Amino acid sequence: MRRWPIILFILLTPLGVIGQLEPLSNQYLFNTMAINPAYAGSRDALSLSLHHRNQWTGFDGSPKTTTLAMHAPLRNEKVGLGLLVMNDRVGISTSNVVLANFAYRILMNEGVLSLGLGSGIRIFGNNWEELVAVDQDDDLLNGNSSRYVQINFSLGAYYSSDRWFMGFSMPLFLSHNFSSTSGTFELANDYQNYNYLIHGGYLFTLSSNWKLLPSTMIRYNPSSTIQADLNSFIIYRDKIWLGISYRSNKSVVGHLIYQVNNQLAVGYSYDAGIGNLGSYMGGSHEITIRYDFRYIIDVIGPRYF
Numbered sequence: 001m002r003r004w005p006i007i008l009f010i011l012l013t014p015l016g017v018i019g020q021l022e023p024l025s026n027q028y029l030f031n032t033m034a035i036n037p038a039y040a041g042s043r044d045a046l047s048l049s050l051h052h053r054n055q056w057t058g059f060d061g062s063p064k065t066t067t068l069a070m071h072a073p074l075r076n077e078k079v080g081l082g083l084l085v086m087n088d089r090v091g092i093s094t095s096n097v098v099l100a101n102f103a104y105r106i107l108m109n110e111g112v113l114s115l116g117l118g119s120g121i122r123i124f125g126n127n128w129e130e131l132v133a134v135d136q137d138d139d140l141l142n143g144n145s146s147r148y149v150q151i152n153f154s155l156g157a158y159y160s161s162d163r164w165f166m167g168f169s170m171p172l173f174l175s176h177n178f179s180s181t182s183g184t185f186e187l188a189n190d191y192q193n194y195n196y197l198i199h200g201g202y203l204f205t206l207s208s209n210w211k212l213l214p215s216t217m218i219r220y221n222p223s224s225t226i227q228a229d230l231n232s233f234i235i236y237r238d239k240i241w242l243g244i245s246y247r248s249n250k251s252v253v254g255h256l257i258y259q260v261n262n263q264l265a266v267g268y269s270y271d272a273g274i275g276n277l278g279s280y281m282g283g284s285h286e287i288t289i290r291y292d293f294r295y296i297i298d299v300i301g302p303r304y305f
């Protein structure tokens with residue numbers, strides 16, 4: 001009976017339509033610390049992952065995101081530490097985030113509950129010389145610095161066992177508004193701009209060689225609406241992962257992940273738009289490489305999430 005809450009959670013997820021809330025990732029199962037600081041240390045190993053996404057390849061200035069994540073539990077198993085470095089480029093804008101993550105891990109009978117905090121800086125800049133200004137007196141252009149340094153925080157909770165996982169997070173929730181008077185961005189704590197993420201999944205064993213892993217992620221912003229991903233992976237002999245996803249902004253994603261050995265995994269995904277913009281876009285590509293250097297504590301069986 002314990003499996004029914006997570007199954008119902010996956011199947012009854014509401015679908016909506018929304019614009020991009022923050023840098024998207026199709027492979028959040030392999031890049032979870034980018035959306036939830038509580039994931040730090042969850043692989044019970046010193047884990048390093050490199051992730052790159054090239055989105056909407058048919059458009060000039062389309063989003064490109066590169067993420068480097070490193071995390072591990074401490075020897076006492078109650079604390080996980082992580083470092084997240086992310087570069088995001090959209091049009092003339094470039095954003096670099098450096099975030100230190102801390103997770104307090106509560107060991108339970110069947111799994112681990114983690115509470116996480118991320119703290120760091122975001123360096124944001126615009127290449128104004130690439131623009132042709134219609135209004136030469138625009139306050140956003142005159143006297144505008146090319147670089148800004150902004151502090152930010154992330155909060156999250158994450159539970160995982162051998163069979164299922166669920167997480168809740170608010171990544172980079174602080175807002176910064178530009179002031180034409182001071183010519184800088186000023187800190188603003190606006191609840192309407194918070195991004196709330198819920199993600200979860202359940203692992204089914206179909207046979208000795210085959211497993212099924214359905215999962216979902218919901219993104220919600222109070223000033224907009226809900227966006228949901230529905231995902232399903234079929235896993236063959238713990239080596240080959242084949243998956244398909246549907247995103248409620250009308251895109252379909254195909255996944256291929258290969259677990260080379262106990263330490264190394266590589267993944268690729270491609271998503272194609274099926275809405276009005278689908279015929280104009282070249283789709284989006286993602287590549288992920290993850291390496292677990294060594295296990296800090298004893299682990300029985302492979303880690304699926």
